[in-house]
Amino acid sequence: MLLELIDGHRVVFFGGKGGVGKTTLASATAATLARRGRRVLLVSTDPAHNLGHLWDTRIGDRVTDLDAGLAAVEIDPAATTAAHLARVEGTMHEMMPRHLHAEASRHLRLAAGSPGTHEAAILERIARIVDVSVAEYDHVIVDTAPSGxxxxxxxxxxxxxxxxxxxxxxxxxxxxxxxxxxxxxxxxxxxxxxxxxxxxxxxxxxxxxxxxxxxxxxxxxxxxxxxxxxxxxxxxxxCSFVIVLTAERMPVLETVELHAELTxxxxxxxACVVNRRSPRNQGEFLAARAALEDGFVRLLGTRLPDLPVIELPLLPGEAASRAALTALGEQL
Ligand SMILES: Nc1ncnc2c1ncn2[C@@H]1O[C@H](COP(=O)(O)OP(=O)(O)O)[C@@H](O)[C@H]1O
Ligand SMILES: [Mg+2]
The missing domain is CATH 1.20.85 (Photosynthetic Reaction Center, subunit M; domain 1)
Structure with missing residues (x-):
């Protein structure tokens, strides 16, 4: 269902809290679209890159082929910020007389530590990647960092x-x-x-x-x-955004908030994807968890009645192999 919902979308963002499955689901989506013959670029903006780990390949800050029709890039936030500031420094030096250059550079070094600078740099990088990639790829899938x-x-x-x-x-x-x-x-x-x-x-x-x-x-x-x-x-x-969450109170409330901010x-x-749903038929303990989760999925439905909800099961193992990604992708 998710794949149909994002079918014509050139740019799809996956967002949500840390650890809910953004990287896994962005990868599963990208892999499944690529298997269906689309050209897909998977972009990670998370400083704790685990795309390479998941795909068992060194990716890094350059476009790397993962599979037929599937390529990926892990934006290096520190290098991106440094390159961004170097560009800004160049511009400032062009604007200013030479005797002020050292002072301008000193200010920029101070600005380098501020969160706004970092965000602006990452954003400009995403904008540039999207700008050149929309012609080359059918889909650019962005795995965002788990930040508020x-x-x-x-x-x-x-x-x-x-x-x-x-x-x-x-x-x-x-x-x-x-x-x-x-x-x-x-x-x-x-x-x-x-x-x-x-x-x-x-x-x-x-x-x-x-x-x-x-x-x-x-x-x-x-x-x-x-x-x-x-x-x-x-x-x-x-372009669209997919919110990933688990069926717990805080992730549901944060999803409602994120949805309001985005719209x-x-x-x-x-859509939103409720990941790691507990099985009902694997003993009392997990059945009790599943019942609890049902309540939170209902809460989500009450708060966001028009938003499509896709539920994915908790897998017995880590969803960290190509086979697991393929299996998850088929359920999307
Ligand atoms: N449906 C699932 N069942 C079992 N494990 C999962 C599932 N989805 C994700 N995981 C595991 O949960 C962990 C966190 O997933 P990840 O995609 O890295 O989250 P995020 O990118 O949101 O931080 C990983 O070890 C991943 O293999
Ligand atoms: Mg991640």
């Missing part, structure tokens, strides 16, 4: 786009002022330069103007990237 920030991550493209718009808007204003300054004649050229914008006639070789043009290009490229990503995330025919940012939730 997933929903905020989904809202970030809009924030980044708005932020970039603000900067571009300020630049446009500066250019209008510069045009006005130009019209007043050469005496005001110094003012125009102070505004840091190019004049109406400007095919200038002035380094300030070149720097500004370069900066505008960088901002516009990022603006377009986040705009496209935002469009992808909020198109229910293209609030315009991201469609295709």
């Amino acid at each position: 920030h997933t929903a905020r991550l989904m809202a970030l493209p809009e924030m980044m786009a708005a932020w970039t718009d603000g900067l571009l808007g300020r630049r446009a204003k500066a250019e209008k002022l510069a045009e006005a300054a130009d019209a007043l004649g050469p005496a005001s050229r110094r003012d125009r330069d102070l505004l840091g914008a190019r004049g109406a006639t400007g095919t200038s070789t002035d380094p300030v103007h070149r720097r500004n043009d370069r900066l505008r290009e960088i901002l516009e490229e990022r603006r377009r990237l986040f705009g496209r990503f935002r469009d992808t995330l909020t198109d229910p025919g293209t 609030g940012t315009g991201v469609a939730v295709a």
Whole structure:
């Protein structure tokens, strides 16, 4: 049923608490779609990568073939943040006179430790992967990290786009002022330069103007990237989110919360998967667990009556082999 629900979706996110089965189910989904002839890219954003472990292959931060039609990449958060900051540093240095470079770099080193920087870096990486992969793959399946920030991550493209718009808007204003300054004649050229914008006639070789043009290009490229990503995330025919949980009180309540946050940012939730359901026919103890779980599945149904729910059984062993993934995939 899950596979039908996400059938035409180019980008599918799996999210939920740690340990509920996100990596297992993202892998089982990807493997099953690939077996059905789709080209699938599996992306892990979890710093504690276990995709490689699950597939018994070293994957790492480059696209690696796992099977016919199936490739995977494990985003390295530390390397991604470092590369992101190096790009930002490059941009800042282009913006600033040389004597301020050391100071700018010092600030960036401080920013490197902040969680917002980390999220922005991962998000930009996902956006870039999705951007180049949608043409090459039928599905990009993203196994997200078990953080409470997933929903905020989904809202970030809009924030980044708005932020970039603000900067571009300020630049446009500066250019209008510069045009006005130009019209007043050469005496005001110094003012125009102070505004840091190019004049109406400007095919200038002035380094300030070149720097500004370069900066505008960088901002516009990022603006377009986040705009496209935002469009992808909020198109229910293209992208959806699958929430994975176990049939316990806290995961159910957190699922309700995550669902509200996601739909609030315009991201469609295709389904939720209640994983590791206890068997009813394996003794009293497990039957009692199963009855308890029934109550929590009912609670989920009461809170989110329109959301499709897929239930998967607790397997006797770890779901950590290709055979186990195939078996799980067939039940999805
Ligand atoms: N249906 C299941 N039955 C038994 N074990 C499962 C099942 N689904 C997942 N597991 C096991 O649970 C553990 C956590 O799963 P994992 O997919 O890594 O969770 P997450 O990515 O959400 O942290 C793994 O050891 C996995 O093999
Ligand atoms: Mg995982």
